[in-house]
Amino acid sequence: MKRYLLTLVLFYPLLVLSQSNNAPSSYDIHDIKITGYLQTQFQKTQSPGISSFSGGDFAENSDNRFIIRRGRLKIDRVDKYSSIVFQIDATQNGVQLMDAFIQLHQPDNKRFQLTAGLFNRPFGYSIVYSSGYRDFPERSRVFQTIMPRERDIGAMLSYQPIKELRFLNIDVAVVNGSGLFARDYDSKKDVIGNLSFKFDSLANKKLHIGFGGSIYKGSVRNGTESYYTDNGNGFTKNTDPSYKGANLKRNYYGGNVQIQYDNTFGTTSLKAEYVAGVQPGVAASSSISGALASQSFSTQPATDLYLRNFTGCYIWLTQQILKSKFSALLAYDVYDPNSKMNEDQIGLDNNTTAGDIKFSTLGYGMTYLFSSRLKLTVYNERVINSPTQLTNYNKDIRDDVFTTRLQYRW
Template sequence: MRYSLPLFHRRYVIASVLLLISSHLFAQRTINDVMDSTTVNHLLIISKKYGSLSFSGYLQPQFQFAQSNGTQAEYQGGNFGEYTNNRFRLRRGRLRADYMLLTDEGDPSTYFVLQFDGTEQGVAIRDFWGRYYENKWKLMYVTIGLSGRPFGNELQLSSSVREAPERGRMSQILMKTERDLGATFSFNPRWKDATLKNLVLDMGVYNGQGLAGTGEFDNSKDFIFRLSHKPYTFKNAGFSVAGGISMLQGGLNHRLPVSYKMDNVNGMYQMVKDSSANTVNKVAPRRYYGADVQLATATKSWKSEVRAEVISGMQTGTSTTSTTPGSYPVDSKSVALPYYTRTFNGAYLTFVQTLSSTNDQIILKYDWYDPNSKVKGMDISPSRGLSAADVRFDTFGFGFLHHFNPHFKAVVYYDVIRNENTQVTGYTDDRKDNVFTLRTQFYF
């Protein structure tokens, strides 16, 4: 007797085959990407009742060569050992599970993401969040858990699709690790003919320390606001444009009756000590204001893309670094340290040129980060209470990316890093800290 599969099972098998054939068509563009109406058909639909489940992942083995032993390459994937100038590394190893439940009308209802990162240094959770979609008016959805903070463009781009190996120094310092625990309310009309369907307003509240710390260590929270426009194509002109404006209002609670900030003393800016009991439990500010734009030609062959972003504001760190702390700073004897507040500015400009073969791309990138915009060059001196935390860095990067097939690519990239000459020991001349990176990426 000949056996015939029930209709549901036949559809299940067909969906499985389509998944294997077309899974490479879906690429996670941002760290908070989800399935939408254009990608859900590429994923395995388990059932209408129980929703859909998909798996994806990528692995980034790489080799790096630094200009000198012990190069401080924290923003190029980690510092080199004292007697080391070359290394193999697993920069990232990600495995991600996505679950979506649809309504009877086919609209997204509930979404869930769990992602792990595994390297030679251990395994850790990178994403663990859920999202609920309001479907009465189709105007809002809320994301809760460990997710990407909705600020700017580069911070949100997934490392699986970025052409340059790492985010710029500015992005890594201001938000050490781009993910954090909190909640974001997003407003975006989702019906087909909505006039404002390309506008997205994100409003989030987060702990602030991100994955750089084990947990919240004070009462201050980061409030993030972002208004962005999805890519809009000018068909007659043959290019698309997208962009947004972002703002972060946050801070860190003082634990000591001592703090430091820049002030003008006798016509010269220097770090000034504030000793006041009123400082205790007051908030040392973190204020970021950013704008970003992305331009791209509409063609696939010889496609040109430009991404630019600028951020300025106030950042609170310590005497030795302007990086956002993951826990309350202490010295080697666990004694609490005071906060230092500085005004900063920074930006990046990325240009990507696809060649006639869409598998090949040339990458050019420039970024700068000035942690203390009040002082320059030789004005940065220990006698004024300044340190390496106040030194400006400019990075020029260039590389070549080749896609061998839909699941394997490699990039050859070189970072030329320049610091301003100051009176701070170790920064009186340009440091020998250029880095060469050969990175491969396997993904599914």
């Protein structure tokens, strides 16, 4: 038994490379199976009431908190022709539906799959990769902004060859575009395409490589007679009665790579992802924080839209320490919601707001695996924003976050 647990610990990073949210716990035929995980954590930040991408904003007068970050309960069943997955998330904020989909597949293999219902958008790597297996506490700022809560409702066709091209995976999805909690507020649908490759047995089975590319083609309905476009030095207001009801572009493209090497010092894992495109947003205001100004909409926007060209990326490095139960974590991510604008121009008389500010985050910490089910994570995030001409953002704000998390899987 001890040898079995040790094997799981040592090869934990390898096992999780294939952990996708858009799948049942196993494709072996089985009746009802229940799995899940619980994440409970304590956090401390530099200032009370900050806006944060590390588990949500802090309360107005609080700079520390205990929270249940995720409490997932997943029920699935697989028979000869189909699979069904139903997952909820129970935290101090209540119970929310996370996944509810049916998959149809061929009886003899899973080469073609049709998924229908509520599922993770098949864009890139980190969106579909389960939070229960991810070494780092949260997804990067850019993905939390453009795809909050990761899910959408629609249908997806997947293709994964089972012989010569088994390293290949293709997903094409059509979704509402309004996300997890909302009804579709227009007649348009968004299309997502994902192409990925994975090679698991290189260099005497010590090297594992994955990479891929994704595209998102969508739109957001404009609810007013005006919208703003980026002119390189700020925003230009465009006004015409015909603009009300127009669908403004929401387009992303991205690439990702994952490299894992099982060396004498312990497993080394490097994961990186880049995404860019056009994101419809709004102006930051007293009621809309800067962080939320570029976030994707779950309801029809009530104010003029801002079309922003954005870029974002992350790099995650995990190093197992001397094949022990300890692993060191190092991460860096950048999100620039307005890549055409220099930070020293934000806040001038050019219609720019806090929604245009670039943020970068340096994260570092450590994990300890008590067993294959129980994990402790200690992690600190140094969050940096470039100085602007805006009153509250003329220097780096104090919004670093320290997290201690305990997770149990079953």
